[in-house]
Amino acid sequence: xxxxxxxxxxxxxxxxxxxxxxxxxxxxxxxxxxxxxxxxxxxxxxxxxxxxxxxxxxxxxxxxxxxxxxxxxxxxxxxxxxxxxxxxxxxxxxxxxxxxxxxxxxxxxxxxxxxxxxxxxxxxxxxxxxxxxxxxxxxxxxxxxxxxxxxxxxxxxxxxxxxxxxxxxxxxxxxxxxxxxxxxxxxxxxxxxxxxxxxxxxxxxxxxxxxxxxxxxxxxxxxxxxxxxxxxxxxxxxxxxxxxxxxxxxxxxxxxxxxxxxxxxxxxxxxxxxxxxxxxxxxxxxxxxxxxxxxxxxxxxxxxxxxxxxxxxxxxxxxxx
Ligand SMILES: [Ca+2]
Ligand SMILES: [Ca+2]
Ligand SMILES: [Ca+2]
Numbered sequence: 001x002x003x004x005x006x007x008x009x010x011x012x013x014x015x016x017x018x019x020x021x022x023x024x025x026x027x028x029x030x031x032x033x034x035x036x037x038x039x040x041x042x043x044x045x046x047x048x049x050x051x052x053x054x055x056x057x058x059x060x061x062x063x064x065x066x067x068x069x070x071x072x073x074x075x076x077x078x079x080x081x082x083x084x085x086x087x088x089x090x091x092x093x094x095x096x097x098x099x100x101x102x103x104x105x106x107x108x109x110x111x112x113x114x115x116x117x118x119x120x121x122x123x124x125x126x127x128x129x130x131x132x133x134x135x136x137x138x139x140x141x142x143x144x145x146x147x148x149x150x151x152x153x154x155x156x157x158x159x160x161x162x163x164x165x166x167x168x169x170x171x172x173x174x175x176x177x178x179x180x181x182x183x184x185x186x187x188x189x190x191x192x193x194x195x196x197x198x199x200x201x202x203x204x205x206x207x208x209x210x211x212x213x214x215x216x217x218x219x220x221x222x223x224x225x226x227x228x229x230x231x232x233x234x235x236x237x238x239x240x241x242x243x244x245x246x247x248x249x250x251x252x253x254x255x256x257x258x259x260x261x262x263x264x265x266x267x268x269x270x271x272x273x274x275x276x277x278x279x280x281x282x283x284x285x286x287x288x289x290x291x292x293x294x295x296x297x298x299x300x301x302x303x304x305x306x307x308x309x310x311x312x313x314x315x316x317x318x319x320x321x
Contacts, residue, residue, distance in 0.1 A: 038082050041066040047095040051106040052127035062092035062110060069095075069110060073127065085121070088132055090114035098151035098160045099123075101180050111146040111164060118146055118164060120181050133181055137166055137173050144169050148197040153177075154209045155230040163211055165195040172198060172211060174230055189232045192218040201249045201258045204279055214244040214262055221247065221262055221273060223281065238273050238281045242266030 040063040048057040056074040063070075068084035069092070075081055089112025100107045105125035111118045117136045121129040137144040145168030154161045155176060162175040162183060170193045175183035192215030200209040208226035213235075215222055219242055222235035241264030252259045252272065260273035264285070274282045 038070060038072065040070050044091075044093045045095050047097065049097040049106060049108070051097055051108060051123055053105070053125055054127075060095050060108065062087060062095060064091050064093065064113075066092070069108075069121075085129065087112065087119060088134065089117055089119055092119075093147045094149050096149055096151045100151070100160050100177060102159070107181070109149060109151055109162065111149045113145055113147050113167075114143065116142060116144045116146060118149055118162070122181050130181075135162075135175065135183055137164060138186065144171075144173075146173075148195070150198055150200045150211075152200055152209060154200060154211075154226060156208065156228065161230065163189075163198055163200065165191075165198040165213060167194050167196055167216070170194065170215075172213060172224070172232075174232070176230055187230070189224060191215060191224065191235060192220055192222045192237065194218075195222075196245045197247045199247055199249055203249075203258050203260075203275060203281075205257065205277060212247055212249065212260055214240070214247040216243050216245060219244065219264075221260060221271075221283075223279075225279065236279055236281065238283050240264055240271035240273065240283050241269050241285050244271070 040061050042064040043061055044064045046059060046061045048059055050057050052058060052073065058074065059072040061070045067087055069087050071083050072080045087110060091113040092110050093113045094111040096109050097106045099105060105123040107123045108121040109118050117134045119132045119134055121132045123129055137146055144166040146164050147167045148165040150163050151160050153159055154163065159177040159179045161177045164173045166173055170191060172189040172191050173186040174189055175186045177183055191213045194216040195213045196216045197214040199212050202208065203210045203212060203223050204225045206226065208228065210226045211224040211232060213222045219239060221238045221240050221244060224232040224235050227233050240262045243264060243266035244262045245265045246263045247260060249258050249260050251257060257275035257277055259275045262271045262273065264271055269285045269287050271283050271285050276282055
């Protein structure tokens with residue numbers, strides 16, 4: 001497990017640097033003119049997407065108390081252009097990209113926690129978007145609490161679907177995609193209390209995209225096996241630590257099985273969930289390394305690896321097709 005811990009630390013640290021130090025097209029220097037700071041009110045999510053098809057990643061960010069989607073677009077001269085788009089909802093908490101209608105242009109979805117919906121921005125492929133539309137959880141404005149979402153084809157028809165974590169309902173709402181900007185009426189996948197983050201990946205080795213959900217009030221990750229046709233089985237529950245908020249997945253130990261890492265914000269720890277195969281998982285809490293020592297060892301950045309920065313890093317990755 002020691003080697004697994006080192007690999008996880010290295011992976012998360014690299015992702016932190018990727019967000020803080022924006023990429024340079026020339027490749028000679030990671031950061032040319034500083035960190036390109038901009039202000040988001042109570043930031044809740046960041047995402048790196050090449051939504052404009054420039055071959056370079058833009059940084060998209062939203063904040064709980066902010067009314068705008070903030071976008072940093074890379075320019076040919078290595079600088080970044082900041083712009084804003086109105087979110088149109090309240091308390092945005094998550095951003096994902098997917099090509100919902102198969103036109104080759106990336107579309108962007110944002111979960112709005114207090115308005116109980118997610119916004120759909122259909123991409124034009126030139127850096128512009130159509131006017132957003134809004135998809136409500138269960139068709140109403142009740143505070144179901146959308147807080148995290150994943151957009152990819154989960155039922156096998158090659159059309160992206162959406163799984164939306166509802167932290168007030170202890171449910172995942174599954175929206176079958178129609179291949180345009182709309183979805184069929186959702187059905188509920190019961191999960192643990194107060195789900196805070198959901199990702200998709202083949203965690204059960206079935207060739208389908210299962211769901212892993214970090215559930216805040218159960219101190220656990222709930223893993224739901226994809227049984228096909230948008231149906232998910234009862235969860236396998238893995239204890240992780242106090243208040244798991246964000247989750248990411250990769251095959252950390254290179255055994256061919258997709259593992260998980262979860263931030264336990266209340267404990268200020270990271271739990272590594274090793275996938276043992278056959279629907280069995282083992283969780284080990286690895287703690288976090290204080291920022292200055294981590295940064296100085298790598299010799300590449302003065303960024304500090306606080307529990308908050310771990311949380312933001314984990315928010316970057318939502319889908320593992
Ligand atoms: Ca599209
Ligand atoms: Ca589908
Ligand atoms: Ca593995």
